[in-house]
Amino acid sequence: MNLLYSQDEEALRDSLRDLLRTRAGSPDDGFDAEVWRLLTVELGVTGLVIPEKLGGAGASLREAALVMEELGRFLTPVPYLGCAVMAVTALRVAGDTAILPRIADGSVCAALAVPFAGPAGDVRVTDGTLTGRLESVADALAADVLLVPAGGDLYEVAADGPGVTRTPVVSLDVTRPLVDVALSAAPGRRIGPARPALGAARTAGAALLASEQLGVAEWCLDTTVEYARTRIQFGRPIGSFQAIKHRLADVWVSVTQSRAVARFAAGAVSGADPDGAEPRLAAALAQAHCGPVAVRAAEECVQLHGGIGFTWEHPAHLYLKRAKTTSIALGTAAAHRRQLAGLLGLTPAGTP
Amino acid sequence: MNLLYSQDEEALRDSLRDLLRTRAGSPDDGFDAEVWRLLTVELGVTGLVIPEKLGGAGASLREAALVMEELGRFLTPVPYLGCAVMAVTALRVAGDTAILPRIADGSVCAALAVPFAGPAGDVRVTDGTLTGRLESVADALAADVLLVPAGGDLYEVAADGPGVTRTPVVSLDVTRPLVDVALSAAPGRRIGPARPALGAARTAGAALLASEQLGVAEWCLDTTVEYARTRIQFGRPIGSFQAIKHRLADVWVSVTQSRAVARFAAGAVSGADPDGAEPRLAAALAQAHCGPVAVRAAEECVQLHGGIGFTWEHPAHLYLKRAKTTSIALGTAAAHRRQLAGLLGLTPAGTP
Amino acid sequence: MTDVRELARAFRASVPTDDPVEFLRARFDAGLAWVHYPAGLGGLGLPREQQAIVDEELAGTPSNDPRRIGIGLGMAAPTVLRHGTPEQRRRFLRPLWTGEELWCQLFSEPGAGSDLAGLATRAVRDGDGWRVTGQKVWTSMAHRARWAILLARTDPDLPKHRGLTYFVCDMTAPGVDVRPLRQLTGEAEFNEVFLTDVFLPDDLRLGAVGEGWAVARTTLMNERVSIGGGSLPRGGGLIGMLTSLWTDRPDVRTAAAHDEMMRLWVAAEAARLTGVRARQQLAAGDPGPEGSAVKLAFAELAQRITGLELELRGAEGLRHDDWTMRHGEAVDFEGRSPTYRWLRAKGTSIEGGTSEILRNIIAERVLGLPAEPRTDTTVPWRELPR
């Protein structure tokens, strides 16, 4: 598998950076509507994974991974993961043709209504309406459409429709706000069976979250290196001290590995069956590796900035919080290692 | 509990160093009979734990721990652990009065005939004779008396008696040679019940092995620091490079912790019941901590010596091999963590 | 030899405890505040370890909140005692100890963190006093403090360690501006302090002009002794919160996390025993460098334990309790959410000497490794790159 970036991807990266760089810096309210409009309508990146016949770009999750990487680097508060990666993957697998075109043209933002971490919620279906509670759902605050798994099927629910309450929670990562979703006899339209759609969405989400983690880690490394080059203590740049050098070299090694792993995962889920054994292995590998690397890079970023890195004012803490929450959200590294062991047939102790 | 060294202990340490320093350097044949004679007969340290009425010094395992520390530091090839710590503890618990006086006066060297790692061997008793096989027994090559657990009891067997074959094996740690012991209808004298004797011997052994590991780690740290102070590369001592400094500082921190932990373990097993819950906790803690610290110190010693540390000629490798084998012998750190969890009631996953 | 137990009992029997401040003043005057201080300054000139006897005898009587007077107690008091004039000692020590006057520390600056001696705050002679201008940071309690210990540059033409002078700063003086500094936890435990032409009379100078660095070393030495000096029972503190979670919540348990938790338990217990041993050495009159080992280990442990707790909690670890900006006055590892603990722990390897600086100190002062080539200690401060 080709693990490099294609020329088209490099070009896309340039466009994204031009756009995102200018908007970086005010993530406190958790959603940048203007950037979201530019991304969806101008650049059309929410439609990357949507087939051309449904109005999308007919590209693949590989290109979407590149978008994730840049959104991670700039910590842009937009619901790309929830909408353009996970909801779109679920809808494609469920055979939807109604919502995808509206996501592609930017008129609709959809979110998969499942907790960002832990098991899927428990929603009952009664007479075609949905009732239940879903805690800590990501990317749902800006959504027009919620995709709700209930009773074995996937339903479309209008996010501001009757019987739907979204309550923002105090999120550790303020740049990706979570909400609790309460459904009380909310009308739902059945789209298709839930299990394959959810499985594929989670695998694609985990695989592409690795690219976001790569972007986060890259920002942390770049920012720390730049600081170490210019911060003077004891009459010389702190980056000239060997202990700092070696730690940053180690971070560079693990970020370099993350790049290879994230590219591999993005490629693996871009095939025909996004939830086959190989994509699931690649996604589990990616989360087992790239999550901890991003956390480590962010921790070193805070530490090597010293006092300033511990302040609210410096953005390092936003990356730290993003890194930690993503390393938990779609499964911790430990959970992904367990999953990998299962896929590899490396049974745990005690099993024959 | 007092975790410091007493003045008597410091005096004992001085005597030991005077003796051991001059003998260091020729551990290849695995047993230094002359040093063993000086230790047993002149200094009387094999009798430290033996009550005065049986001819011993009536001291405790705390003082024996200090001996272990110095033997670890100089890597002196003598069977102190097997004889003066484990065999003596087993004999005391089994109520022996016949062998202990002969150990105290240096006329007999005893060894507990159990594998240095893994479960106790399987020896059958038939008409008062013992038959079976024990692999990788430590400190048995120089022993006159083997203490063999069989059929629930502990037996005395003459090491060079009929039906006893000791076959040296290729040991990873050549300074503590192992043998396979084969018993074929070897005559044995019953001493007492095996289980409490073995339990106490293992706990005392694990607790005091931590002091040996401390001595090993201290030698590695001291030697590496000295080398880093004097080895010049790039026009300055390599110890003036910050990355080297920080790694040695980290080793110093963990060695400092090992000292506290090893002293605590030695104190804990010196009470009335050497195999109670608290001694067992202390011994497990000691092996869980001090084993890996010694391995790490030895690894840094090899690495920071560069090429010379990788040679047969430099003693670093002897410490590396000693550190690694001791971190496996009386249970790996992981096994001791499991044991600790049991003692603390911190049940593993899956148990209620 | 003085029998302090007798003294303490007699004192307790004779002094009413109705008014806490009156009681503390009386205790100070009786020499039972800090018995190792000289008579007349709250002590009796006795060995430090006898304080424990006094504390035992006076248990239950009014006492100070060590978190409020901590900086005064741990840093200002030993410095005033050692370097202050008799008048300064009389003026400052009593209300410091009784808690009537709180203290803070004006050392660190945005440009001088680890390299404290490079600080830029200037103090210029003005008649019988000094005019001080500069910016200080990482100042806890500044918004409540009456006095501050202050390090300022009085001669920029000397090499950096030699142009410093040590002052007591009057925090009520005009030109002192205290502003809360918000941390990544959302609260402001610390402050920035802007000093603009602040006038300090010369009798607030502590030690000779140009001797500031020597005086500051007394302060810093005592800071390091006090950090990590607390004693916990086995399995207490952060590791106890983790094992309680494990015990109370079977749903968070996994096989992999079990070993990780036990690794942390072992590391925590090893660090705790190291602290116990360090205090025994101190009590035996043989203080060693083990305090640095305790602080380094505590920082790493705090970060690893709280990080694992978030992973075990899974979805719960994504939610914080409160981002409201407030003026925190002390670290509260127990009262807040797991996410707060995890965030706050990031500061433990930065505050009070970064882990990097501690490793340097261990390597050079404990292990005797040679210093790095330095270029910043011999040239005039004015010419240093900044």
Add this chain to the structure above:
Amino acid sequence: MTDVRELARAFRASVPTDDPVEFLRARFDAGLAWVHYPAGLGGLGLPREQQAIVDEELAGTPSNDPRRIGIGLGMAAPTVLRHGTPEQRRRFLRPLWTGEELWCQLFSEPGAGSDLAGLATRAVRDGDGWRVTGQKVWTSMAHRARWAILLARTDPDLPKHRGLTYFVCDMTAPGVDVRPLRQLTGEAEFNEVFLTDVFLPDDLRLGAVGEGWAVARTTLMNERVSIGGGSLPRGGGLIGMLTSLWTDRPDVRTAAAHDEMMRLWVAAEAARLTGVRARQQLAAGDPGPEGSAVKLAFAELAQRITGLELELRGAEGLRHDDWTMRHGEAVDFEGRSPTYRWLRAKGTSIEGGTSEILRNIIAERVLGLPAEPRTDTTVPWRELPR
């Protein structure tokens, strides 16, 4: 453009394979040895990646053991090609490639390991040649080598990088004494080489007098590219030995070790994919610094994997296979005991550039962090502390 596949097929069809050396000589002469080398020197001046096509077409024909000719292939050949005279190229490259003449490297010295440029071996003019005296170390294959690449000091009064000259050393010359150097594994993979007044005619000098460091950089650059360049399948190599043990031996499995093994599996796979990506970059004509990442990661992984294997094996891990001193010629991670693997892995972070030096290189050349203050590059070598 040359169709190498056609050429290789035609060559294979036309040349008898009876005598291996004859075959290799013919292959060299046909330009199919290393197609990116110039015509007449075993190549055809084609892009490097076309070699794979030739190797594919000539699969099954006589070939060299890359472990025997590795140093010649990876280090000597590119240096001779770039810095040698036409005569030197003609003389050395053909028998080097065919394996008729083996090569070794005389760079490191007891006093010059990481700081190679500080080496002390002296070469002094003597008529139309040089007299070389000094001690070299870490020389594999020296006991079998016909030639060596040699770095020696020709002017001790210049700063250290500028007083070096690069030679080809005749290993059969009088005064060359090769002694095996025993490692902690018990075998001697390497040698010490003592040079006593060895005469080398001036036509064995490679590059100009005093240009030795520049020539050596070509050698070292190529060494680093070749290390860690091999490709393994997923789960292959050392991690595969560990997972096989796990699969085959239920008795060694524990809950804690399971997660540790999976951590290592993940780390190994991440390192492997990094190597795959580095080779893709190289093939795309964009060689990056990722090779350093691969070597660093491999060393750490090799040590951790083999260490865990010993712990899993428990009692078995206390026994070694054989301490007999012998002259090992290549690392054999698979054929020996687990204890051998564990011991040999300690060398992976030392040989071919220590992990510490690699981190320096990454920090300064890749990340652009400023160099440390240096005092050893400007003064005459003679005056440096040693």
